[in-house]
Amino acid sequence: MSDWLQKVDRAAKQLDVDWSTQRSFLAERGFLLRRRRRRVVRATAGVAIVVMAVLGVRAALVDSAQVSTEIATSPSGNLVRFADGSTATLLGKASAVTPLEISDELIKIELTRGSARFEVTKRPSRLFQVVAAGVLVEVVGTRFVVARGDTRVQVNVEQGKVRVRGLERIAELQAGDLADFNTAPVPSDLHEASTPQISDSVKTPDSTVKAPDLTKGSTKRFKVPAHGVRTGPNEAAVGGGAPSVPEASFDELLRAADEARFNHDPGAAVAPLQRITRRYRYDDRAALAAFTLGRILADDLNRPRDAADAFADVRTLAPGGPLAEDALAREVETRMRSNDVDRARSLAQEYVRRYPHGRHLRSVGASGLLE
């Protein structure tokens, strides 16, 4: 056996991937998400065939007690029933819903026009989502009304709890709550509150919107600022004093980032990853989120300065962690790209000091920062 091959054989025995718990966790999430999507595509293909057959006998489907179709564009009062027993009742004229995804784990419906009441069968293993003009309502089991206007989406919860992901923030609403969510970016001055333009609702001077008479019993009404934050009846009204609603959990934020990346929209992954690194700094996985954020900023969005800050944060969050070496090397690169040469040089020297046999020695050295 030649000399070089002996050395290769010896070195290869030490060669292995750094497959940390964190990395395995992220890969598992990606695998489960892609698997779910693949099953949805197959299920949707089957649904499309069913829908085409259904449209051919549309009139007979108005009596929808037995209907399992997921599309309805019929006049007010039409009922859409899903296989798990959940229903969507279309309200108002020309209301319409469209199924986006249907699987064992997820039912996702878009409210394309008007308003609808949703009664969702309680199943912890299945997520039920309603999308209206970019506002996402997530439930496990409850009853609520979503009304779509020109500039706002209104959500009224009659039973249970829902989580609403608006364009600017996420809110959890309970039974009796009613809230508006912008469908356009909020102006910088949050005290501006334009009157909601919901077609079937009554407007009051203080921007509280009375919902259509859909509920039974009393309904708590809240002053709803333009930015969609719910305040209680005894609490301060619009403005900086409004209490914040519960923040999304770590898993929810991570899922939002995963979905954005898998939808080839890396820009949309930035905000949830930033939230993770700000709010969940003591979570073991925060460093990985920061590293992922850095990669997106550097490689997908060409924002090297922000990327460098994210990589620096990795080493703050987990100084001795498995990503520290890679983060330092990438910070060197991104500081250079953002013309912060002095800082890059200092970091390159630190890299050499900390990792004399490091795997990025060549690239750090090739940057010309080391004498």
Next chain:
Amino acid sequence: MTVPLRLVSPDDPVPATGAASVEEVFRRHSKYVASVAFRLLGREGEVDDIVQDVFLHSIDTLRQLKDPQAVRGWLGTVTVRIVRRRLRTRRIRAFLGLEWTPATEEIAAHGATPEESALLSRVYQVLDELPVDHRIAWALRHIEGERLEEVAQRCGCSLATAKRRIAAAHEVLDQVLSDE
């Protein structure tokens, strides 16, 4: 979803009851798949995607697996298939100018000397230039350390073909590395 097989690897104790879930299978075997993919590719960047691809392909076929003890070997075969496809696609795209192939990352083998690590990096640089089938066969034999019969099985070819591919790759490597 529960996979209706009791899956075990040679290293793990046999579960007392029931079938392994999709998540359990992934956690038990993902490290192995990642290791094989990394040693075939010589770079970290695509390992995570390949691990996901392997399990996406695996889960559907797991139900047909007759011998639970062969899970790891079978996962290795699927990994080779996925890596081969990835390498071929990358090569075609690079040829058409659709993809810039970055320089081979420096390889760090913990416990190896810097010289050995540098040698490994050089080996992968040369492997990048070889036909994909030759590269994979050689890497399975000399980096993964598989027996010839296993190399043939993973590559889906005869033993004679596996030997021929390994020899062809070795000839090029020997020419390049013996001179250096």
